[in-house]
Structures are given as C-alpha cells and as structure tokens.
Amino acid sequence: MGNRPTIADIAKRVGVSPGAVSFALNGRPGVSEQTRARIVEVAREMNWRPHRAARALGGSQAGAVGLVLARDPHTLGSEQFYTQVLYGMQETLSARSFAVQMQLVRDTTAEIALYRDWSSEHRVDGLVLVDLQVDDPRLTVIDELNIPAVTLGPRLDGALPSVWADDSEAMITIVDYLAALGHRHIAHVAGPPVYRHTAQRMAALRDHAISRGLDVGVSVPTDFSDAQGAAATRTLLSRRDPPSAIIYDSDLMAAAGLGVALELGVRVPHELSIVSFDDSVLTRIVHPQLTCLSRDTYALGAQVAEVLLKAIADPSARQSVQSETPKLVVRGSTARAATQR
Amino acid sequence: MGNRPTIADIAKRVGVSPGAVSFALNGRPGVSEQTRARIVEVAREMNWRPHRAARALGGSQAGAVGLVLARDPHTLGSEQFYTQVLYGMQETLSARSFAVQMQLVRDTTAEIALYRDWSSEHRVDGLVLVDLQVDDPRLTVIDELNIPAVTLGPRLDGALPSVWADDSEAMITIVDYLAALGHRHIAHVAGPPVYRHTAQRMAALRDHAISRGLDVGVSVPTDFSDAQGAAATRTLLSRRDPPSAIIYDSDLMAAAGLGVALELGVRVPHELSIVSFDDSVLTRIVHPQLTCLSRDTYALGAQVAEVLLKAIADPSARQSVQSETPKLVVRGSTARAATQR
Numbered sequence: 001m002g003n004r005p006t007i008a009d010i011a012k013r014v015g016v017s018p019g020a021v022s023f024a025l026n027g028r029p030g031v032s033e034q035t036r037a038r039i040v041e042v043a044r045e046m047n048w049r050p051h052r053a054a055r056a057l058g059g060s061q062a063g064a065v066g067l068v069l070a071r072d073p074h075t076l077g078s079e080q081f082y083t084q085v086l087y088g089m090q091e092t093l094s095a096r097s098f099a100v101q102m103q104l105v106r107d108t109t110a111e112i113a114l115y116r117d118w119s120s121e122h123r124v125d126g127l128v129l130v131d132l133q134v135d136d137p138r139l140t141v142i143d144e145l146n147i148p149a150v151t152l153g154p155r156l157d158g159a160l161p162s163v164w165a166d167d168s169e170a171m172i173t174i175v176d177y178l179a180a181l182g183h184r185h186i187a188h189v190a191g192p193p194v195y196r197h198t199a200q201r202m203a204a205l206r207d208h209a210i211s212r213g214l215d216v217g218v219s220v221p222t223d224f225s226d227a228q229g230a231a232a233t234r235t236l237l238s239r240r241d242p243p244s245a246i247i248y249d250s251d252l253m254a255a256a257g258l259g260v261a262l263e264l265g266v267r268v269p270h271e272l273s274i275v276s277f278d279d280s281v282l283t284r285i286v287h288p289q290l291t292c293l294s295r296d297t298y299a300l301g302a303q304v305a306e307v308l309l310k311a312i313a314d315p316s317a318r319q320s321v322q323s324e325t326p327k328l329v330v331r332g333s334t335a336r337a338a339t340q341r
Numbered sequence: 342m343g344n345r346p347t348i349a350d351i352a353k354r355v356g357v358s359p360g361a362v363s364f365a366l367n368g369r370p371g372v373s374e375q376t377r378a379r380i381v382e383v384a385r386e387m388n389w390r391p392h393r394a395a396r397a398l399g400g401s402q403a404g405a406v407g408l409v410l411a412r413d414p415h416t417l418g419s420e421q422f423y424t425q426v427l428y429g430m431q432e433t434l435s436a437r438s439f440a441v442q443m444q445l446v447r448d449t450t451a452e453i454a455l456y457r458d459w460s461s462e463h464r465v466d467g468l469v470l471v472d473l474q475v476d477d478p479r480l481t482v483i484d485e486l487n488i489p490a491v492t493l494g495p496r497l498d499g500a501l502p503s504v505w506a507d508d509s510e511a512m513i514t515i516v517d518y519l520a521a522l523g524h525r526h527i528a529h530v531a532g533p534p535v536y537r538h539t540a541q542r543m544a545a546l547r548d549h550a551i552s553r554g555l556d557v558g559v560s561v562p563t564d565f566s567d568a569q570g571a572a573a574t575r576t577l578l579s580r581r582d583p584p585s586a587i588i589y590d591s592d593l594m595a596a597a598g599l600g601v602a603l604e605l606g607v608r609v610p611h612e613l614s615i616v617s618f619d620d621s622v623l624t625r626i627v628h629p630q631l632t633c634l635s636r637d638t639y640a641l642g643a644q645v646a647e648v649l650l651k652a653i654a655d656p657s658a659r660q661s662v663q664s665e666t667p668k669l670v671v672r673g674s675t676a677r678a679a680t681q682r
Contacts (some may be wrong), residue, residue, distance in 0.1 A: 103441070226626050
C-alpha cells in the first residue's frame with residue numbers, strides 16, 4: 001500500500017516524458033488534449049495522487065472545490081441530476097488530488113454566507129455555481145471574493161467561465177416533436193421563474209408556439225416539488241379546455257403528473273402526452289415510461305471539472321463551453337393527439 | 342456582512358455565560374444537553390462560525406469529516422437516503438464549523454485508498470462509515486489509521502461508536518403486518534447479501550416466517566439497481582406458486598417491481614401486496630402509493646453528526662446510540678391476501 005506510483009511510473013506506462021506527465025496532471029499547457037487525457041486516465045488507473053505538500057507549493061491552497069445546492073431539507077428529491085454531476089466532477093478532480101465539497105444549504109442567503117466563510121478560511125480553490133438566477137446576487141459576491149468559479153446552466157455573456165446549455169433550443173425540440181404528433185394545446189409545468197433556465201424555457205414555449213400557429217403555451221410555475229407538480233397538473237387537467245400534452249421541468253414532477261392523470265382517469269398517452277426535461281432512473285420505473293430529454297450528466301460533471309481546473313490554473317481565462325445538447329428519447333408517455341378535442 | 346456574531350453575543354441572547362457558550366460549541370462537557378441544544382440553535386440562527394485559526398488551536402486540524410459512498414456511477418439512484426442524511430449532518434456540523442466531505446467512489450478498494458489519502462493529508466477529523474459489510478475490510482483500516490469514526494447501520498458490538506438500527510426488528514414488523522392481512526407466502530427482493538443489514542433482513546424473514554408457521558420466506562439478492570429489482574420480481578411472479586406479497590429493500594426496487602406487476606397484469610394490491618423498506622418521495626409518486634417503513638432521515642443525519650463530534654472530542658468514547666425505529670406507513674400497495682391461491 002505504501003508504494004505510491006510516481007510521475008516517472010506514469011510516464012513510462014504512457015510512453016511520454018515525466019515533464020509531460022507533470023504538465024498534464026497540473027493542468028498546464030504544453031501537452032495535447034489527447035495526450036493529457038491519456039495521462040490522466042493512466043494516472044487514475046494507477047491510483048496516482050500528488051502529495052498535498054507538493055501540490056501546495058505549486059500554488060493551490062485548499063485542494064478542494066465547492067458545489068453548493070440551495071434546497072429545503074424537506075423537499076429534497078430532484079437532486080439526482082446533481083449527484084451524477086458531482087460524481088463526474090469527483091472522478092476527474094480526484095485524479096488531480098482535488099476534493100469536491102458538496103454542501104446543502106437552505107437558501108441563497110446561506111449559500112452566500114458559506115462562500116464568504118470558505119473564502120476567509122481558504123477552504124476552496126474554486127466554485128461551481130448552479131441554478132443560476134435571473135438577477136443572481138451570487139455573481140457580485142464571487143467577483144468581490146475573487147474566487148475562480150464556473151457556472152453550469154444557461155449562457156452568461158461576459159461573466160464567469162461556464163459550461164452552458166441552450167434551454168430555448170431544448171424546449172423548441174420538444175414543442176416541434178409534439179406539434180408533429182398533432183398537439184396544438186401544449187402546457188408546461190415549470191420550476192420557479194427566478195431561475196434563468198426556467199425563464200428561458202417559458203419564453204421559448206410562448207414564442208415558439210405562436211410562431212408555429214399553436215395555441216398559446218401556458219407555463220405554470222412551481223417550487224420543483226412533487227406536490228406542486230401534481231397540483232399544477234390537476235389545475236391544467238381540470239380546465240374546460242385541457243392541454244393534450246404537458247412538458248415538465250423535472251422528472252420528479254413529470255412522474256407526479258402522471259400519477260394525477262391516473263387519478264383523474266386521463267389516459268396517458270392516449271388522452272395526454274407527457275414529456276420530461278430530465279432523464280433519471282425515475283423516468284424508467286413509471287408506467288408508461290416517460291419520453292424525455294436525455295444527456296450524459298456524468299460526462300457533464302467531468303466537463304465542468306475540466307473548465308474549473310483551467311480557471312484555477314489561470315484565473316484570467318474565461319472559457320465558455322457548450323455542453324452536449326440533450327437528445328429526445330421517445331418512450332411510452334407520448335403519442336399522436338386524439339383527433340377530437 | 343463583516344459583523345460576525347461573537348461568543349458574547351450568543352451568551353447574551355441565550356442568557357448564559359460566555360464560558361458556557363464556548364463549552365457548548367466546542368462539544369466539551371460542562372453544560373447540560375438542553376442548554377447545549379439551545380446554544381447551538383441560537384448560534385445557527387445568528388449564523389455564528391468560529392474562525393478556523395481559533396478552532397485549529399483548539400485541536401481540530403482539518404475542520405471536516407468524511408462520508409464516502411461506494412456506487413457504480415451508472416447505477417446511481419438509490420442514494421436519496423444518504424442525501425437526506427448528509428443534509429442533516431451538514432446543518433449540525435456547520436454550526437460547529439465542520440464541513441462534510443461527501444465523496445462518491447466506485448468500490449470499497451477505492452474507498453479505502455481514499456481513507457489512506459485523507460489520513461496522510463490530514464483532510465478529515467472523522468469519518469462516517471455506511472453500508473457495513475459482513476466481513477468489512479474498512480474496520481481494520483480505520484483502526485490502523487486511528488481516525489475517529491462512527492458507523493451508521495446495524496449494531497457492531499465492541500467496535501466503533503455507532504448510530505445503529507435493528508433491521509431484524511424492522512423486518513419482523515413488516516412480516517407481522519402482512520401475516521395479519523392473511524399473507525402466507527411472502528418473498529423479499531433484497532440488496533447484496535455482502536451488506537450486514539441485508540443479511541440480517543434475510544435471516545429475520547426466514548426465521549420469523551418459520552416461527553409464525555408461514556411458507557418459507559425466500560430472499561432474492563440484487564445489486565440494488567432498478568433493473569435487478571425488476572428482474573427479481575419477474576422471476577418471483579412467473580413461478581408456479583407466486584408470492585402474494587413482496588418486501589423490497591429499497592423504494593427504487595419497489596417502484597420497479599410495481600412496474601413489472603403492471604406489465605404482467607398482476608393487480609396491486611388485489612393480487613400482490615408490495616412493501617418498501619425505504620420512504621423517499623418515490624413511494625408517493627407511483628400508483629398505488631407504496632406502503633413502507635418510514636423514518637426521519639434528516640434527524641438521523643443530525644444524530645450521526647452529534648455522535649461523531651463526541652468521538653472527535655474524545656476518541657476513547659465509544660458511544661452507541663440506537664436510531665429511531667422506522668414506523669410502518671400503510672398506503673395503497675398492501676391489502677388482504679386474496680382467499681384463493
């Protein structure tokens with residue numbers, strides 16, 4: 001157990017110089033992306049880790065990065081997306097001897113207080129900001145504290161380095177698919193509109209429904225809980241003119257909505273099509289299984305880690321990378337719209 | 342923002358001496374449990390945190406504790422229990438300025454390697470060990486590394502401090518309830534028998550079914566994935582003599598099993614009763630909702646944190662605390678056994 005592999009061992013195995021290994025493992029330029037990836041892979045296989053003291057001399061202080069989720073403790077349930085992201089981040093970062101400090105807090109105020117503490121105590125070398133808000137108070141705090149940080153979510157021009165996704169495009173993909181199935185009246189059970197990605201999806205549905213000549217696409221905001229997802233579904237299905245398709249911002253709410261349809265005797269997919277914006281194991285254990293947008297969240301976590309490592313190595317770099325576009329996975333919860341309305 | 346509350350501020354608010362506050366917040370004896378709880382509560386409300394430097398002088402080195410989960414990255418999904426536990430731990434520990442380092446790794450070998458690294462790098466002041474194995478290689482490593490640690494799971498006599506649950510008693514509660522409903526043929530879709538709690542549940546079902554004069558209670562081991570939970574259910578329901586009730590070791594597998602029953606046209610609860618060992622949001626979004634054992638996992642996390650803080654303050658203490666016994670919550674997935682078999 002005492003025999004840690006050295007830089008030289010890794011260099012030998014990969015067939016490159018020890019210098020190249022050192023550059024690669026410290027995130028410095030000088031090796032190709034391909035070689036770097038191979039070196040990191042081998043280092044991980046050999047369970048290589050630098051001595052913390054040695055790394056500290058290289059400039060990093062804490063050897064850790066932070067990921068904070070603001071969630072009410074009693075409405076946890078929609079965090080599986082972030083567990084996968086965390087896993088992807090941890091595997092990439094632990095190969096470079098960084099820990100990921102994932103912390104759950106009650107709200108944005110507590111999140112900001114934590115960033116101030118972490119900063120004053122030098123607990124983290126970098127941060128990942130998620131759940132970006134329309135007017136996000138965290139951005140000025142990060143600026144003030146001068147901690148390297150990466151945002152994960154919608155594109156924020158000119159701000160921090162980011163791994164971003166196009167939520168408008170994603171919404172349009174779903175609306176086009178439902179329109180092709182003959183649906184004209186499409187509703188949306190949304191998250192809280194304080195989030196940028198929620199606001200983008202709401203705007204995209206409204207605008208795209210109009211441009212395609214569909215009925216106005218209504219979005220019902222919720223707090224992301226299964227209870228509010230169910231309540232929103234009950235409201236929509238109890239209208240005189242109920243939608244023939246509902247898009248849900250999370251698979252937890254989509255599963256809850258499916259339950260409400262069963263409860264009201266609305267047959268899915270024959271009378272109601274359901275699409276979820278997320279693809280966790282939840283979408284596959286309900287019946288019918290849920291049509292959804294799917295992406296490799298584990299790989300997304302690794303991508304976030306790479307961008308953050310670059311930001312830590314060179315705080316002046318403002319890399320902005322688009323994440324893989326989610327793909328529509330069609331399962332049993334969607335079908336052609338019934339001809340009669 | 343710069344005005345941190347001081348020990349004196351807290352003392353004034355609570356109406357005790359500053360010395361009592363200091364004792365309470367540093368986990369030292371000298372104040373009653375009630376006063377300590379009140380002080381911690383007020384400190385949390387006032388967002389009090391000690392300066393790290395001051396705490397380091399008090400003996401703690403890292404200001405962090407570790408919680409490692411060994412999971413395959415592609416079969417994540419059953420970790421909601423631990424997310425709640427983590428949240429409860431973090432709220433209790435952050436009031437005393439400890440961070441919780443939650444790390445996902447692939448297997449026990451990687452978990453042990455991480456403990457060695459954390460130990461050599463003084464990254465953590467204590468550990469929480471979960472998913473205890475029948476012959477657990479981690480226990481000797483913890484002993485060797487001499488890190489304060491608490492186990493969460495079944496009782497381990499004479500070993501580390503623990504917060505323990507009685508899984509045999511829990512299984513007996515379920516079997517007695519099903520027997521009272523007239524079920525004689527009860528099966529069990531279990532986790533991997535390498536886990537102590539799984540092995541205890543299997544033994545309890547077998548022994549208790551015999552002592553109550555029921556048919557032999559068969560347990561089918563799985564890897565905890567929804568896929569294996571579904572496969573085990575298919576196997577059980579395809580037998581010539583299928584069970585009239587199935588107990589699942591996780592709610593993810595129970596939900597997957599419910600899906601298989603629907604697929605095979607077996608009506609739940611009329612032809613098959615389903616009970617889950619866990620109560621996450623999953624049990625409430627499927628139809629019918631799942632009868633399950635429920636406990637306050639958030640409070641459990643807080644309890645684990647308290648025991649760990651005591652172990653860190655006094656490594657010779659070997660406190661062993663029984664956690665709240667889970668309560669049976671009856672929902673729509675269980676009913677009287679059909680009279681014909």
